Amino acid sequence: MATKAWFHAVVTGFRKLRDLKDRGDKFETLESLMSFRMGSAPNGGTVSHLMCGNSSGWKSCPERGLNICPHCRLIKYCSEKCKNQHWAKHRFHCMHPYLSDTWEPSWIADRRDPAFLHPSTGMTLFRQTVDFWGDLPAIDCFQLANNEGYNNAEPLPDLKLCFAASGNLRNLIRTINALPVDYTGYCDVLLNETDPILVNRNLLILFVLLSPGPSIEEAAEFCVHLVYSAALPAAGADYLQRCVNFIYACRGEFEADLSFRRCLGTRGEGHVYCVQPSAGVKRPLEMFHSNYTLSAAVQSMKETTLAADRLDFREKSLAKLKPAHRMASQRFRESGILAPFSLNTNNFTQPNRLLFSPQGTWMVPEDANALFGWDLGVVRNSGIKHGTSPEDISGCLFFHVKNELRDFARRVKELKIDIHLTSFAPTILAKGIAIGAMPGFEDASFDRISTSNLVDSIGLRACLSDWGPLLNRENKFATLLAHTKSWHSQPPPPHAAQHWGPRAMKLLEAKCHTVPGLDVKMKTVFAQGLRSPALCRIVDSLSAFHDNEPEFQEYLNDQNAERSAAAFDLRLRSTHRVHPKRLGMPLNAPKWQRLPDLSSNEFYDLFIIGGANLPVRFLEFEGIGRTEYD
Structure with a gap:
């Protein structure tokens, strides 16, 4: 029996090789015929x-x-026979109330105020959480077609990119994936984050994805689960432990000088480097070497994702979604595994210790969502190409993230890319780079510096003081990127309904009275007040359609933005060349455009289910003396 299975696996491998050759694709080496059985399929494929x-x-x-279930549109079968055989199991999800167009949150049926209108109630006990997933769409930090590659017949130069305070890999991946396939220069990336859990998690994910071993296809699929899933296939969990042992086996060698340093090879010419304080490795290693069971981990996860005292908050979010998306979102909360809705995940028998x-306590924030930070329009298209229905948003995201990771691994293999991971306070790191103490960046200059939202924690002038001098003044396209989430003079509380409150109600009612017939249709909605799910959706979306330019200019004036920038030979760009000033706007938007111009579907994809942070504003700084497209 074992011989038969082995023979079948070899034949299947050669068939895959033949198929790749017939399609003209570039395939891997012999590793494309090997399998570590870390895949998502029940057999490990x-x-x-x-x-x-x-x-x-x-x-x-x-x-x-092939044939979709016509009611839920979340699952497909190969035949009517399989559909009928599976109905007894599928009917629980297919007939779920969430799939009904008439579903309403429980506070409506109970005739009570929802808990989010009374923030002092319904609060769970404090627990340590880590921002693993983020809430902003990934960006290409180079935008070469609009900068170094703009009207340029010369080969693209070597590039250096710094993420001064980012524990999320998405911007790195999106930027590298946007490099031309024929890019011949060297690309050095510095990824710094103060949280040692995020740094070491990223180190493991990059090592699994980029190092020789499993095929790129298998490594990318496994890394999808390392990033988003609460459970892993047993073979994958074993491989992860071997990676942990390999990376941290030499820890004792560096404890004498209080630093942990590693240089890890990739499938290509580049390397992954890591420099961090030795003390920071302790807690991540405790996580990676822990021994709790899957059942204990799942129980901890559900105490967060399905907590009874947070029901109103969850249903407030679910009420904004389309019926099938509600069901898919709930399924992910229940299973904790990012996969197509129909995938059998019984082989996911080990907890994801990352x-x-x-x-064994679930460290993901209660309001986090795997889809936050992704544009559902792009995600959906990726899923459809792999046969997934657009209603199965988790399945679409699974295939999209896998494709992104696979493309990233291929770029690192084929191009010349070095990635440096560090874990230092941004100010200290900037000073170390300035004096040439950071290996690989002795020239102390970068073509792009992304400071994330450091301006919110240390102020704009301090941010420019630290990182402005490190901008490459020889590159006229060099850019310092920043964004601010809390630029408001009075930051809104977590729930927009509380922020807008009665003032929003009066504004909406007054607006409705000006539209013939609309005040009649909205009468029932206004009668329910903020208990109305429809009104909650409207109120939570108001920030996207509020022209906050005057208030933002006041913020910039309070920060002395122009004077602070000039002090470090920088200026604030009036026309952006890397990222739009606001989410939902095109990069080439005319100067007079201040608000997103989106269809209702585009708004839903980006802001409702994509969870993009509505009021966030983006800034770009360049060296003084540069002119637009000079």
Whole structure:
């Protein structure tokens, strides 16, 4: 039996090789015929297309999912036979109230005020959380077509990029994936983050994805789960432990000088470097070497994702979603595994120790969502190409993230890219770079510096003081990027309904009275007040359609933005060349455009289900003396 299985695996591998050759694709070396059995399929294989949803226990139909369930539109079957066999199991989800167009939050049926209108109630006990996933769409920090590659017949130069305070890999991946496939220069990236948990988590993910071993296809699929899933396939968890042992085996060698340093090879010419204080490695290693069970981990996760005292907050979010998206979102909260809705995940038998504390406590924030920070329009298109229905948002995201990770690994293999991970306070790191103490960046200059929202914590002038001198003045396109989430003189509380309150109600009612017939249709909505899910949706979206330019200019004046920039030979750009001033606006928006110009579907994709932070504003600084497109 074992011989037969081995023979089948070899034949399958050669068929894959033949298929790749027939399609003219560039395939890997012999590693493309090997499998570490870390994939998402029940047999440990990778998932390249949507599989039939008929499964029972460890058994699953291996055929493609072709015929969609007409009611839920979340699952596909290869045949009517499989659909009928699976109905007894599927009916629980297919007939769920969340899929009804008439579903309403429980506070409506109970005739009570929802808990979010009384913030002193319904609060869970404090627990340590880590911002693993973020809430801003990934950006290409180079935008070469609009900068170094703009009207330039010369080869693109070597590039250096610094993320001064970012524990999220998405901007790094998006930027590298946007490099031309024929880029011949060197690209050096510095990724700094003060939280040692995020730094060491990123180190492990990059090592699994970029180092020789599993095929790029398998490594990318496994890394999807390292990033987002609460559980892992057993073979993948074992491989992760081997990676942990390899990376940290030499820890004792560096404890004498209080620093941990590693240089790890990749599939290409580049390397992944890591420099951090030795003390910072202790807690991450406790996480990686912990021994709690999957059942304990899942219980901890559900105490957060399905907490009874947070029901109103969850249903407030669910009420904004389309019915199928509600069901898909709830499924992810229940399972904790980012995968197509129909995928049999019984082989996910080990906890993902990159998302739990050493004691097995779920460390992801309660309001975090895997889709936050992704544009559903792009995600949906990726899923459709792999056979996933657009309603299965988790399945679409699974395939999209896998594609992004796979493209990133291929770029690192084929181009000349070095990645440096550090864990220092940004101000200290900037001073160290300035004196040439950072290996690989002795010239102390970068073509792009992304400071994230450091201006919120240390102020604009301090941020420019630290990082402005490190901008490459030989590159006329060099840019210092910043964004601010709390630029408001009085930051809104977490729930917009509380922020706008009665003032928003009066504004909306007055607006409705000016539109013939609308005041009649909205009468019932206004009668319910902020208990109305429809009104909550409107109120939570007001920030996107509020022209906050005058208030933002007041913020810049309070920060002495122009004078602070000039003190370090910088100026604030009036026309951006890397990222729009606000989310939902094109980069080339005319100067008079101050608000997003989005269709209702685009708004839903980016802000509602994508969770993009509405009021955030972006800033770009360049060296003095540069002119637009000079």
